[in-house]
Amino acid sequence: MTDKKKLIGEERRAQILSWLQSEDMPLTGGDLAERARVSRQVIVGDITLLKARGVPIIATSQGYMYATPPEEASIERIVACFHPPDRTKEELLLLVDLGVLVKDVKIEHPVYGDLTASIMVSNRKEALRFLEKVNETNAAYLSELTEGVHLHTLSAKDEATLDEAEQALREAGFLLEA
Structure with a gap:
């Protein structure tokens, strides 16, 4: 050395x-x-x-x-979600198990405006590592600042995968809808 x-x-x-x-x-x-x-x-x-x-x-x-350009084109969609912190693991695993990349989390803060944090998890290992780091550092989830309301930018190889992910979020009670 x-x-x-x-x-x-x-x-x-x-x-x-x-x-x-x-x-x-x-x-x-x-x-x-x-x-x-x-x-x-x-x-x-x-x-x-x-x-x-x-x-x-x-x-x-x-x-x-x-950030290498993807080998195949990917489609993005922003979804509005709502859940308490103790359901974050369930939400992330649901999405990555469907083949979705969870790019970020966004909130609208009353003082700072739009806040975005990169997540970039696309499989169970990455999602569990992310959750472990949050736990180890005793960090709060960004969505805790907005009582669970947040946006995710999701990316997948096709619209059908994003449709399936959105439906799974809806069925699990995560999707925030009007």
């Missing part, structure tokens, strides 16, 4: 981009910091600079990912 040197500036940002592009799973700021031999805060700054240059990096609850 003594032969590894600290990466500097543009060299570090190029290496961060390379690491993100070569991984299928998110990399945490801590992991990137360890690899680059800098602080996590330096990595946060580097990610911000890369994003400002238009590099498609997304921050998820599991870490940073390079």
Whole structure:
């Protein structure tokens, strides 16, 4: 390990981009910091600079990912949901089990306006990891600020999958309808 040197500036940002592009799973700021031999805060700054240059990096609850274009076109739909925090696991697993990517959660806050948080879970393993991180950090769900009312951006390979997901949300009592 003594032969590894600290990466500097543009060299570090190029290496961060390379690491993100070569991984299928998110990399945490801590992991990137360890690899680059800098602080996590330096990595946060580097990610911000890369994003400002238009590099498609997304921050998820599991870490940073390079947003590669999907191999096949995906369809998106925003759905309005309502449930207490203790049903979040049920909601996420219902969606990912149907082959849906849950991209984010959005709320309308009375002071800050629209707030969006990236979730980016598409299978049980990712969903359970997300829920575990929320539990470990004792974080509140964004929807707790609006008494359970929230939006999700869902993505799937076709309209039929999104229709099925929306119907499953309706049957489970999650869908907020007029």
